[in-house]
Each structure stands twice: as structure tokens, then as C-alpha cells.
Amino acid sequence: MSEFRKLTLAYIGLLALLALTVGSSFLALGGFNSALNLVIAAAKTAVIAILFMHLASDGVLPRLAVAAAGFWLMILFGLTLIGQ
């Protein structure tokens, strides 16, 4: 698949996910609304990181930086949640 086609599909996918997240917010799903919003945000992040930022194809170093950030975030959120 050509690069242009790939980027265009990613763009359309991001808009579709946006429509999904806005649309789902009008349905009364209780606590699942927030969970669904976060799942969709994570999916959008994956599309941007992999297709726009070339995270998967730029070697191991970028993935290392992302893993480190993820690990520190886990400590930040994890220890705060334990304190509750």
C-alpha cells in the first residue's frame, strides 16, 4: 500500500473514532461511557503513534523511550491509586 493511501486511511480512521466517541457520549451507559472514551482515546493514540509517528518502524530506541514513559506513568498512577 502506498504511503499516501496509508496516511489517508489513518486520517479517516481517526475521524471515525472521533465520531464514535462523541456519539457514544449521548448514550446512557453509566460508568462505561468514561471507559469507552478512554479506550477510543488509546486507539487514536495507537493510530497516530504507529502510522503518523512511525513508532513501530523507527528502530528500538523510540519504543524504549515510550516504554520508559509508560513505566513512570504506571508508578505515578499506581502509587496514587494504592493510596486511596
Next chain:
Amino acid sequence: MKSPTTSIAFDRPARETAADSFAMWVLIGSEVMLFGAILLVFMFARLSYGDAFAGAAKHLSLPLGTANTVVLITSSFAMALAHMYTAARRWRAAGWALAATALLGVVFLAIKATEYAREFSEGLAPVLGAPFIYKGPDPVHAEFFFGLYFAMTSLHALHLICGVIVIGGILALWPRTIEASRFRRVQAIGLYWHFVDIVWVFLFPVLYLINR
């Protein structure tokens, strides 16, 4: 890239490009800590004062927030095209894609400014000494919501302003920049720009879509 390295520190252009991208990803990692900490504060406040936050969030403009999300996603697409054209050495197309990215960034900021103006006029902006007038239930925690809203969105807008300025600088120097440097610059600003887009991808549902 067949061009030579721009720094004598690297023996091959590929290593220089890898070092550039690693440095940008480390910067993004540190930015994740900054925005992550603020999001954590928001998350806990939302868990503690859910009703007040849900009530306050209804005063934000969903159409403007959604429009801004579309604008920012489109700007990221334009930036991805700029990177693609730069890699293919299609410099004119790359320049136009960069200009489109910056322009969409300005459109985002203009829409955000419209929202801010509306919130200030409605007395919903407890910042810069402006009065906070809120008729809904639990005004104390609603004020907390709007304080966090302004902190998070203005920090994000500040990042976007920096991005627009840097793209402007890259474009101004474009004709005088050697090809290898053009690629390095577009790769670096591209990673930064996409990250700022990702921050908004989280801010939008967290702020605008609470129990609609």
C-alpha cells in the same frame, strides 16, 4: 537519505536521524509526565466530585470542542504528509503541507480563543482574577473543574503556539536549509506536533464528554 550528516558527531546520516528521533521521543516522554500528572489530578477530582464536574462540563461547547478535534487531527494528517513529501524530496509539496499544518494550528487557537471569550463573558473563567458566577449546584467544585479546564487547555494551547512558531521558523529558513537538515527538522517538529495532537485526543473526551 544520501546527503552527508549535518553534524560531525555522526559517521552516517542514518545514525544521526536515529539520534534525532530518540531525543524527540525522550522529550515526549518527559512531556507525558507533565500532562499525565495534571490528568491524574483531574481524574481524582472527577472521582470525588463527579456530579459537580458533570454539571460543570455541560457548560463547555461540545460543537466547538468537536470542531477543534477535527481541525487538530487534520493538521496532524497534513504534518504526516509533510514528512512523507520530505522523505521523497518533494520539497514544494512538503513546504505547502507544513504551511497547512501551521495554518490549521492557528485555526485551532482561534476556535479555542472564541471558547475562552464565551466562558469569560459567562463568568465561567476563575482565572486571571475574573469573577466566577455559577448558578448550578456545588459551585465550589464547579470552580475547581473550570480551574483545571483552563490549566489543561491553556498548557496545551501554549504547546501548540510553540509548534506554530517553530514551523514558521522552519518555513522562513526553508530555501536556505540544506536537504539533510530539512528532513531532520521536519521529522523533529512532526513528532512534537503529533504528540500535542495526542494530548488533545485525551483532553477532549475527559473535559467535554462527561455524562452528556
